[in-house]
Amino acid sequence: MHNRFQHILVSILILISLVSCKGLQKETIVYKNDFEGSNLSGIIDGKIEDYNGSKVIGRYSQNGFLLKLDSLPVHNMVQISFDLYIHDTWDGNTVKPEGPDIWIMNIDGWSAVYSTFANGLCTNCSQAFPVLQPSQVNGGFVFFNNKPNSNAIKTDLPGACKLKDSKGGTSMYKILRTFEHTESTLDIGCYAQLEDSDMANKNCNESWSVDNMMVKVIEFR
Ligand SMILES: [Ca+2]
């Protein structure tokens, strides 16, 4: 009987410590933007466009934008999440002159995403995503071969320009990155490096945009 009482007491103590441990993690949303108010404060090279009934940051073809956050509360980790729209005809791992078509996210200058996407009319194409980084072979980059639209959340969205109004013209991905970070400033750069032999229409042929961006800082005490 004595042992049984001890057993129950230990169980209760473990339960209390588990509950209190959970309380030691503090999350703070430091940035949240659905771009419906066209708010581009803190963003360099930001621009707004309407896509499929929602305002997005974009569209970009080559280049992109930089979000600069400062005065962040004390934290150990950062979590970034957003919707990435890949519009029209991306050629994935295809070699020059039509590819590779690379989407890039740099955080404080380090590479968080350097991956290829394929969408639209690309036949016999492959894309690296959801593999986020290429391997390095003989000083060059080799991208992983996944099927076009791998891990896309939506593949039946209309295109934005070249494939405007045609279903499947855009694919949507959820980008989620969580990493250790303690500095009070945070730079998030989103870019693309796209190859297209049709330079005059590149902005229409292949572009991207972002929506519902959220940045959380997490503190473990
Ligand atoms: Ca929006």
Ligand SMILES: [Ca+2]
């Ligand atoms: Ca291309």
